[in-house]
Amino acid sequence: MQFQQLAYFVAVAETRHFTRAAEQARVAQPSLSQQVRALERDVGATLFHRIRGNVTLTEAGETLLPIARRILAETETAYRAIRELDELGRGRVRLGATPSLCTGLLPAMLAAFRRAYPGIELVLHESGSRDLQTELSEGALDLAMIVDSRVHDDPRLSSTPLFVEELVVISPKAARAPVRGRLAIGDLRDRPLVMFRRGYDLREATVNACRAEGFDPVFAIEGGEMDAVLELVQAGIGLAVVPSTVVGDRFRMTQFTEPGLSRVVRLAYRRDVEQPRAVRALQDGIVRFLHGEGGAGHLPPGTRSLVGA
Missing domain, CATH: 3.40.190.10 (Periplasmic binding protein-like II)
Structure with missing residues (x-):
């Protein structure tokens, strides 16, 4: 019994028509019919009454249908969960930023990230650079956009220059x-x-x-x-x-x-912990936003990108 065979069986059961089921499944009708017959051989029972184009479920088909639907649904749930992990469909990032960044550049930057990763929850904390570094060091933040840098005073922190x-x-x-x-x-x-x-x-x-x-x-x-x-x-x-x-x-x-x-704006982070994938995605998203096509990025006049410099 194969997953695709169950999918074709359910399609025929729901449409009560082999040709329409094949169109719905986007497969040639002879191929679908062949797979349904192979399923019937596997389970050892006829699943459909086929009388002059009128397709109805047999008792065996009625028994298999809810089971097949459940298998297909659970399989799709498993695929979706794996895809969400792989495609970062979920996660949580705690980002700190100075008030000037929250007022100026950050809204457009985070909007671009949300469009790319709508399932990732963003928690924004607004404060001064010194306070943000303290919270980052203590584990209350995942990332912090700070002004200039005193992170060399803390061996747990590192930073990347973003722009002037x-x-x-x-x-x-x-x-x-x-x-x-x-x-x-x-x-x-x-x-x-x-x-x-x-x-x-x-x-x-x-x-x-x-x-x-x-x-x-x-x-x-x-x-x-x-x-x-x-x-x-x-x-x-x-x-x-x-x-x-x-x-x-x-x-x-x-x-x-x-x-x-x-002044130099930097992205600070913990160097002593393995960052979750959602946090790494935001780091990469910030760099992509600032760098943009051809290095131009989304920086307004009066700023100069240091990304890739």
Whole structure:
């Protein structure tokens, strides 16, 4: 008794017609009839009454039909389970990312991954790079997209550089530009800034750049997360230094003069554990998204891919 023979038997039983069953099974009718006869020889009983084109089940056929359906269903379930494992039809990945990445690049990236692997559950945790590294090291995350890298301080962690992200100054679109052309770091002196909370990478980058030019920045307001900072700038409270990936069409963007300000975004992971296939799939998906066709990827202006560099 073969699997294909049972499939042909069920098709004939459901259509009550050998020709229609052959069309449904996408096989030549003589071949289907031959396989059904071979099944009848195997089970030692006639399964169909064949009278002038009228096909009905015999008692043996009635007995075999529910059994055959169950075998086919269980076999298909087994095939599907194996295919799902092989094709990553299920799984769970806990991804950490900084607020600026969650606001800017990450939504399109994760949407592309979901289209490719709709069965994989994604759990996103938004926090600063330092906190994300701690959670990754403790096993609370599978992957983390962080800014720059201090992962060499933890022997359990490693990271891969993804792209260089330009930092720019934003102001309300209706307002005039802070200066004509590009902005020097020194031009931020005495200009009120909307500043992120302590522990934010962008806060450290801005303050350190200003101090390197010999002054401390003036804060119009401080303590916000990314969404709050953007809204406060939009309200006209002050300027802000943000990644170019979060600017969009809402703000006026002014670049810094060369060499400018930038930061490296990295993908951090545990080096001391074997990653599940779903986690490896997301790692590969992030790289493919950034690299894209011909290396162009999906990065917006003001960023430069380091994938494959």
